[in-house]
Amino acid sequence: xxxxxxxxxxxxxxxxxxxxxxxxxxxxxxxxxxxxxxxxxxxxxxxxxxxxxxxxxxxxxxxxxxxxxxxxxxxxxxxxxxxxxxxxxxxxxxxxxxxxxxxxxxxxxxxxxx
Amino acid sequence: xxxxxxxxxxxxxxxxxxxxxxxxxxxxxxxxxxxxxxxxxxxxxxxxxxxxxxxxxxxxxxxxxxxxxxxxxxxxxxxxxxxxxxxxxxxxxxxxxxxxxxxxxxxxxxxxxx
Numbered sequence: 508x509x510x511x512x513x514x515x516x517x518x519x520x521x522x523x524x525x526x527x528x529x530x531x532x533x534x535x536x537x538x539x540x541x542x543x544x545x546x547x548x549x550x551x552x553x554x555x556x557x558x559x560x561x562x563x564x565x566x567x568x569x570x571x572x573x574x575x576x577x578x579x580x581x582x583x584x585x586x587x588x589x590x591x592x593x594x595x596x597x598x599x600x601x602x603x604x605x606x607x608x609x610x611x612x613x614x615x616x617x618x619x620x621x
Numbered sequence: 622x623x624x625x626x627x628x629x630x631x632x633x634x635x636x637x638x639x640x641x642x643x644x645x646x647x648x649x650x651x652x653x654x655x656x657x658x659x660x661x662x663x664x665x666x667x668x669x670x671x672x673x674x675x676x677x678x679x680x681x682x683x684x685x686x687x688x689x690x691x692x693x694x695x696x697x698x699x700x701x702x703x704x705x706x707x708x709x710x711x712x713x714x715x716x717x718x719x720x721x722x723x724x725x726x727x728x729x730x731x732x733x734x735x
Contacts, residue, residue: 538720538721540722547630548727549625549627549711549725549728550711550723551725552723552724555722597664597665603721607715609667610665610721610723612666613664614662614663614664615664
């Protein structure tokens, strides 16, 4: 069955370190999204991609970057981790750019920045 | 710009009681409407969606939501809840002109007690 996976599931790091969160989907979806989930804020969009070599900034992109070298993967990099980036991160994918398409979510990565 | 407001952060109910989770949105363009559910320690799953047509949409596990354009609302209801419905519920909108991006509400934690 097609799926979307994230790794690691839990990560503890220190302020200032670079961290990369992996997202891999086997749906063959063109669209991929990264969100962060914080209490009281729901999910907020960090970055998104509509295809290989395409990346776009979302609502809360400062301090994060992504790159899309193939259809299956969209890694999220925190260039210099900050305590404000402690959060749960979700990756999602969808088939087309059409807004009526369902997004499929990964299980999440819980990141703690000390 | 679009925004989504979920009016209750927590809703405790007893098993077999009815429940309503409220969602209001604001948008200057037409939107598609979604409810996602997040069970403990899992990613989000689509519960139901409104694209067009009948304003009442149903899920396979007994939830329903009604789109009310004049009140810009999309409330979620279930006439009789089960312990297994305990989860966090997110209302989301996808503006028709923004390539599938989702804007989420803050989430409502539904806690069903025996």
